[in-house]
Amino acid sequence: MEPIFHDLLAAGGGHAVAFYACSAVTIAAAILMVMKKNPVASVMWLVLSFIGLAGIYVTLQSYFIAVIQVLVYAGAIMVLFLFVIMLLNLRREDIAKMELPKVPFAGVIAAILFFVSVFLVIKASTPAFEKPVDALLGEPALAGDSVRAIGIPLFSQWLLPFEITSVLLLAAIVGAVALTKKKL
Amino acid sequence: MTPCPAVIATVSEYVPVLVMLIFAVSFAGFSLVVSVLLGKKAPTNPVKDAAYECGMPPISDAHQRFSVKFYLVAILFVLFDIEVVFLYPWAVQFQAMPAFLFAEMLVFIGILFLGWWYVIRKGAVDWSTE
Amino acid sequence: MDAMNLHLMLPEIYLVLLGLVILIADLYLAPEKRFNLGWWTAGGLSVLAVWLFATPTPETVEFAGFGLYRADGFALFMKKVFALTGILVAVMSTGYLKRYGRGPGEFFSLVIFALTGMFMVASVNDFMSLFVSLELVTLCLFILAAYRRHDKLSGEAGIKYIIVGAMAAGLMLFGMAFIYGATGEVRFTYMGADGQLVLLSQTVANLESGWQMTALFGFTVLLVGLGFKVAAVPFHVWVPDVYQGAPTPVTAFLSVGSKAAGFILIIRVITLVVPTIAPGADLALVDQLVKLFALIAGLTLFYGNLAAIPQKNLKRLMGFSSIGHAGYLLLGIVAVLAMKAAGEETMNGVSAIAFYLFAYVFTNMAMFIGMVIFTQGSEDSHAIDDYAGLGKRAPLLALCMTIALLSLAGVPPLAGFFGKFYLISSIVEAARLDGYGWLLVLAAAGAVNVVISMYYYLCVVKRMYMLEPTSDEPIHLPPPAKIAMVACIVLVVVIGIFQGPFVQMATGVLATLGF
Numbered sequence: 098m099e100p101i102f103h104d105l106l107a108a109g110g111g112h113a114v115a116f117y118a119c120s121a122v123t124i125a126a127a128i129l130m131v132m133k134k135n136p137v138a139s140v141m142w143l144v145l146s147f148i149g150l151a152g153i154y155v156t157l158q159s160y161f162i163a164v165i166q167v168l169v170y171a172g173a174i175m176v177l178f179l180f181v182i183m184l185l186n187l188r189r190e191d192i193a194k195m196e197l198p199k200v201p202f203a204g205v206i207a208a209i210l211f212f213v214s215v216f217l218v219i220k221a222s223t224p225a226f227e228k229p230v231d232a233l234l235g236e237p238a239l240a241g242d243s244v245r246a247i248g249i250p251l252f253s254q255w256l257l258p259f260e261i262t263s264v265l266l267l268a269a270i271v272g273a274v275a276l277t278k279k280k281l
Numbered sequence: 282m283t284p285c286p287a288v289i290a291t292v293s294e295y296v297p298v299l300v301m302l303i304f305a306v307s308f309a310g311f312s313l314v315v316s317v318l319l320g321k322k323a324p325t326n327p328v329k330d331a332a333y334e335c336g337m338p339p340i341s342d343a344h345q346r347f348s349v350k351f352y353l354v355a356i357l358f359v360l361f362d363i364e365v366v367f368l369y370p371w372a373v374q375f376q377a378m379p380a381f382l383f384a385e386m387l388v389f390i391g392i393l394f395l396g397w398w399y400v401i402r403k404g405a406v407d408w409s410t411e
Numbered sequence: 412m413d414a415m416n417l418h419l420m421l422p423e424i425y426l427v428l429l430g431l432v433i434l435i436a437d438l439y440l441a442p443e444k445r446f447n448l449g450w451w452t453a454g455g456l457s458v459l460a461v462w463l464f465a466t467p468t469p470e471t472v473e474f475a476g477f478g479l480y481r482a483d484g485f486a487l488f489m490k491k492v493f494a495l496t497g498i499l500v501a502v503m504s505t506g507y508l509k510r511y512g513r514g515p516g517e518f519f520s521l522v523i524f525a526l527t528g529m530f531m532v533a534s535v536n537d538f539m540s541l542f543v544s545l546e547l548v549t550l551c552l553f554i555l556a557a558y559r560r561h562d563k564l565s566g567e568a569g570i571k572y573i574i575v576g577a578m579a580a581g582l583m584l585f586g587m588a589f590i591y592g593a594t595g596e597v598r599f600t601y602m603g604a605d606g607q608l609v610l611l612s613q614t615v616a617n618l619e620s621g622w623q624m625t626a627l628f629g630f631t632v633l634l635v636g637l638g639f640k641v642a643a644v645p646f647h648v649w650v651p652d653v654y655q656g657a658p659t660p661v662t663a664f665l666s667v668g669s670k671a672a673g674f675i676l677i678i679r680v681i682t683l684v685v686p687t688i689a690p691g692a693d694l695a696l697v698d699q700l701v702k703l704f705a706l707i708a709g710l711t712l713f714y715g716n717l718a719a720i721p722q723k724n725l726k727r728l729m730g731f732s733s734i735g736h737a738g739y740l741l742l743g744i745v746a747v748l749a750m751k752a753a754g755e756e757t758m759n760g761v762s763a764i765a766f767y768l769f770a771y772v773f774t775n776m777a778m779f780i781g782m783v784i785f786t787q788g789s790e791d792s793h794a795i796d797d798y799a800g801l802g803k804r805a806p807l808l809a810l811c812m813t814i815a816l817l818s819l820a821g822v823p824p825l826a827g828f829f830g831k832f833y834l835i836s837s838i839v840e841a842a843r844l845d846g847y848g849w850l851l852v853l854a855a856a857g858a859v860n861v862v863i864s865m866y867y868y869l870c871v872v873k874r875m876y877m878l879e880p881t882s883d884e885p886i887h888l889p890p891p892a893k894i895a896m897v898a899c900i901v902l903v904v905v906i907g908i909f910q911g912p913f914v915q916m917a918t919g920v921l922a923t924l925g926f
Contacts, residue, residue, distance in 0.1 A: 115295065155295075161370065168366050173359040180355045183347050248370030252382055257476035258543040259367070260385070261531060263392040264427055265547045266360050268524045270396040271434065271517050272554035273356040274405040276569075277349045281403075281514030395431050402438040 112156060119152030136182045140175065147171040161244045350408060357400060364393055413602065416475035419482040422459060422490060423530050429455040430523035437516020445515050449505025452519040453498050456526075460494040463487065468919045474536065478601060481536040483923035488765055488916065489533040489675050492772055496667045497526045499776040502895045503783045504660040510788035511559065511658070518558060525551035525668065532672045537598040538587040541676060542580070545640070548672055549576040552665055556657035562790065568656030575649040579639035586633025590684065593618060593626040599683035610925070615696075616686035627696050630685060631703065637680070640673030641737050644710040654730030655793075659786065662726060663779035666733045671768050674740055678761055681744060682925050687751045697752040701847070704745045709856050712738030716863040725782060726793045728867065729775075732819060735864055736771060740764050742834045742857055749841040749850060758921055759840060763833035766917035770826035770906050774818040777899035781812040784892050795871055800880025807893070808886060809875045811900045818903045820868040821861045826906035831861060833914075 126146035133139040147170045154163035251259060275281060367389065375382055400406060417424075432455075433448050440448070472483040500522055508515050528547030535541040553576060557569025591597050594614045603609040615626050638646040654662045688697050715735030722728040746760030785801070785808060786792050801809040818827035835857045842850035906913050 155298075164369055165366060168362055168369075173362040176355045176358055180347075180352055184352060244370050244373045248374040249377065251367075252371060252374070252385060253378075254477050255479070255539060256385060257479040258539045260388060261528075261540065261543045261547060262367075263389040264430075264524055264527060265543060265550060266363060267392050267396040268521060268547060268551050268554070270357065270360055270393075270400060271521060271524075272550065273353055273360070274400060274403060275514055275517040275521070275554060276557060276560065277353045278403070278405055281517060392427070392431070395435060399434055399438065 116153065116156040119149045119156060121149075122146075123149030123153065137179065140179050140182060143178070144171050144175050147175070159243055161247050164244075350406075353405060357406070361393070361397075364390070413478050414475070415477065416473065416480075419473055419475040420480060420534075422463065423527055423534075425459060425462075426523055426527040426530060429459075430520045430527065433523060434516055434520040437514075437520070446505065446509045448515045448519050449501050449508065452523060453501040453505075456494055456497045456501060456523075460491065460498060463491045463494055468916075469923060472600075472923045474600075476540075478598060479537045479540050480531075480534050481600070482534060483920075485675075485678070485761070485765070485920040485924050486533040488920045489671060489768075490530050492671055492768055493526055493529045493533070493668060496664065496671075496772055496776070497522065499772075499780065499895055499899070500660050500664045500668075502891055503663065503776075503780045504658075506889050506892060507658065507660055507783055507788040513558070513560070518555065521551045521555055522664065525555070525664070529668055529672045533675050535676075535679070536600060538591070539597055541679075542584065542587065545583075545672065545676065546580060548669065549573075549580070549640075552661070552669055555661040555664065556653060558658055558661065559790070562656070564656035564790075565658065566656075568653040571649045572653045572657075575639055579636040579646075581636075582639070583633050583636030586629045586631070586636060589629030589632065590615075590626050591629075593622040593629065599679065611684045612682075612686040615684065616688075623696055627699065630680065630700065633680060634677065634700075634704075637673050637677050638707065641670050641677065641740070642711075642734050643707050643737050643741060644714040644734065645707075647711070647714070647734050647737075650734055651727045651730040654733070655724060655726045659726065659779060659783050659790065662729070663776055666729065666779075667768075667772050667775055670733065670737060670740075674744075674764060674768070677744055678747070678764065678924075681747055681751070682758065682761070685748070685751060687756060688754050697748060701745060701748045701752050704741060704748055705850065705853055708738055708741035708745050709853055710738075711735070711741055712856055712860045713863075714738075716860045716867075719864070719867045722867070723795055724793050725795050725798070725871065728795065728871070729778065729782075732864065732868075733775075735860065736819075738860070739831055739834050739857060740767060742838050742853065743767070745850065745853065746834075746837040746841040749844060749847050753844040753847070755844075756925060757840075758924055760834070760837040761924060762914075762918045762921055763830075763837045765920050766833055766914060767830035769913065769917065770818070770830045770903070773899040773902045773906070774815050774825075774827050777811055777815040777896050777903065778819065780892055780896040780899070781808055781815065784808055784888055784896070785812075785886060787887065795874060797881065798871060799874045799878035801875040801886075804880050804883070805886040805888065807897075808888060811896050813872050813875065814900050814903060816868040816872055818907070820865040822865070824904075824907040826903045829907060829910055831857065 123146050126142045126149060130139045130142035130146060133142060147166060151163045151166040151171065154160070154166060368386070371382060371386055429452070433451060436451070437445055437448060466487060468484045468487060469482060472481055474481055501519065504518065504522070505515075508518055525548050528544045528551065531540065531544035532548065535544055549572075553569055553573040556572050557566055559565035587597070590611075594611060596611060596614060599611050601609055601611075615623065618626060635646065639649075642650045654665065657665060685697060685700065711734060715731050715733070715738055719728050719731035719735065722731060743760035743764040746763075747758050750757045750760070782793070785798070785805075801812070814825065818825035821828045821831040823829075835854050838850055838854045838857065842848055842854065
């Protein structure tokens with residue numbers, strides 16, 4: 098068995114189970130997303146895939162990223178995706194017509210890129226793989242209070258951009274209404 | 282290899298999340314099952330499922346172009362969602378310096394509240410008037 | 412340095428409050444009274460302008476917002492420029508919007524929020540605030556550009572502006588990330604470990620050469636992003652379409668406000684982040700930037716002015732001419748960079764840019780107010796041929812627009828001439844440095860382009876006076892717009908003739924610039 102499995106299982110069964118469960122959900126949902134013909138169904142699977150990804154972040158103790166993943170990606174970005182698809186208003190016949198493009202060249206390039214990235218990931222992360230996983234999880238960058246680590250500077254030292262953001266959001270609200278509403 | 286105590290501690294912290302998850306999933310599943318069990322069963326066939334168009338066979342599907350109002354709702358959702366993103370790290374460290382943080386967030390929320398007020402007063406999400 | 416110092420940020424706070432008041436007042440006013448919000452805006456901004464002009468130029472840099480906000484002479488000067496721009500935009504928009512009849516509250520509050528962003532841009536002291544403020548400006552201007560909801564050209568202008576803006580923002584972030592990666596700092600000036608004020612440029616100067624290259628790459632990418640904002644060639648392609656499609660007052664706002672904001676940031680990056688090289692040290696880092704900017708400035712000058720010649724639409728012509736003006740302003744940047752590369756801290760280029768922008772506000776605004784009056788608030792007659800015989804139809808309007816065009820072209824003794832004169836002389840001064848004699852070519856290019864621009868500006872003037880009117884419909888000059896236009900023209904002449912106090916104001920920014 099690969100050392101990483103050993104380590105993960107040794108580091109606490111619950112953790113490993115959670116990690117692998119989330120990974121499985123992410124990958125399965127991603128595959129389903131690609132395979133679905135109906136774009137709305139694809140988007141729904143993409144949401145699930147994002148939620149699985151958020152779970153992975155939680156098991157890696159990056160709570161802030163996990164929350165952002167759910168709020169911004171699975172929530173906001175996905176709503177926009179869905180609306181773009183709905184506004185595009187593809188008819189069922191159009192969707193049926195959309196076969197995979199018959200470009201073998203693109204397929205070859207995609208395959209090469211896939212294997213190169215897999216190779217690079219394995220190559221580059223070898224030291225991390227060899228490290229016992231509990232040490233990896235205990236690393237400062239991953240461990241602990243990532244939300245507090247982000248929050249404290251954001252609301253003290255970096256207060257100014259934060260407050261400008263509120264004006265930015267307000268301008269966006271006004272703009273959204275100004276551009277879409279018929280009668281102002 | 283002995284498991285690191287810190288990790289074990291964190292794992293046990295997930296238990297409430299897990300319980301919550303189980304509750305959420307089982308509530309959704311329960312509602313579905315109950316509605317199937319208690320609901321009136323009607324026979325289905327393709328003709329019955331088709332859209333009714335004066336008794337004629339429907340020519341095309343019922344897709345229509347969506348009104349831009351939906352888009353406005355989506356954008357407003359996204360904008361207020363971003364507001365929540367800021368609230369989360371703020372709430373986590375609120376105890377560190379309550380008075381200062383409260384004032385700071387009051388300004389932030391106050392400005393966005395006026396945005397919300399504007400949206401409501403303007404009738405931007407009021408669909409009956411247009 | 413690490414204090415909140417809220418009192419230094421009062422102009423920005425005032426602007427946000429003004430914007431909120433306009434936005435909320437719009438909800439409660441009777442429909443016909445809502446169009447008076449333009450006067451509220453102009454009044455509120457006039458109070459701000461008086462306040463800013465009454466503020467003495469600071470002797471030292473003061474910091475606020477935990478060291479992320481700097482109140483210095485340059486910021487104050489640019490805020491005056493922005494406040495004046497805002498007033499003139501409000502005055503010319505009021506009649507325009509009344510005719511178009513759509514959402515004055517939204518329009519004016521967005522103008523004020525854009526101004527808030529510009530004020531912040533003038534005062535930022537770190538990359539984070541820089542990015543957020545600049546995005547605030549871009550977002551507001553994008554909505555304003557697309558404000559004519561049923562006009563396809565306006566929609567196109569909005570889409571082009573937002574897409575180009577997003578790309579520029581991406582490039583800027585990319586560049587900032589590299590500078591942060593090399594230096595580990597995003598603030599332009601900050602407290603060092605020993606309690607001394609450190610400039611980011613010093614940090615860059617002390618880096619190993621490999622990291623310096625990383626920082627150089629970051630600067631280049633960042634400046635490319637800013638190049639989009641100021642419409643420098645080859646990042647200018649969006650300008651003609653956006654200028655043509657946007658509502659005319661918004662075009663005016665874009666041509667002055669957005670351009671000035673971009674130049675402020677270029678100046679901030681160059682004075683605070685790009686290192687001054689000590690004599691005899693390795694020149695590579697800054698010297699490359701000098702060459703790059705000299706090339707961009709030359710291309711921008713020639714492209715903007717040559718491409719303006721065949722234009723048939725006055726708004727498009729103003730678009731190309733604004734590219735040409737960006738070229739002139741870039742001359743000042745090249746001069747400052749060349750000084751830095753030679754280890755000198757002389758920044759006459761910056762005061763030349765400040766003077767030029769100050770003169771450009773009145774000149775350009777007079778021109779655009781004239782266009783709004785001529786088209787009577789519609790967007791139908793921007794063809795240059797429509798201006799035929801304007802001298803007979805509306806002599807005052809024709810006279811004002813002629814003076815504005817002559818000042819844009821750089822005819823003495825108008826304000827525009829001296830703006831160009833100071834910029835070219837800053838380049839000539841830089842050309843005296845060792846190894847930078849070739850900058851004289853750039854100075855010559857600047858002079859040649861005065862002649863080229865004279866040609867197409869005078870073509871417009873010729874139509875106004877030499878041709879017979881195509882229609883004898885009277886042109887109504889609404890009093891407020893007329894007063895604003897005449898005031899601008901008077902200032903263009905006054906700044907040209909009595910430059911003293913204005914030059915003094917522009918050189919006053921130098922004292923607190925590089926700290």
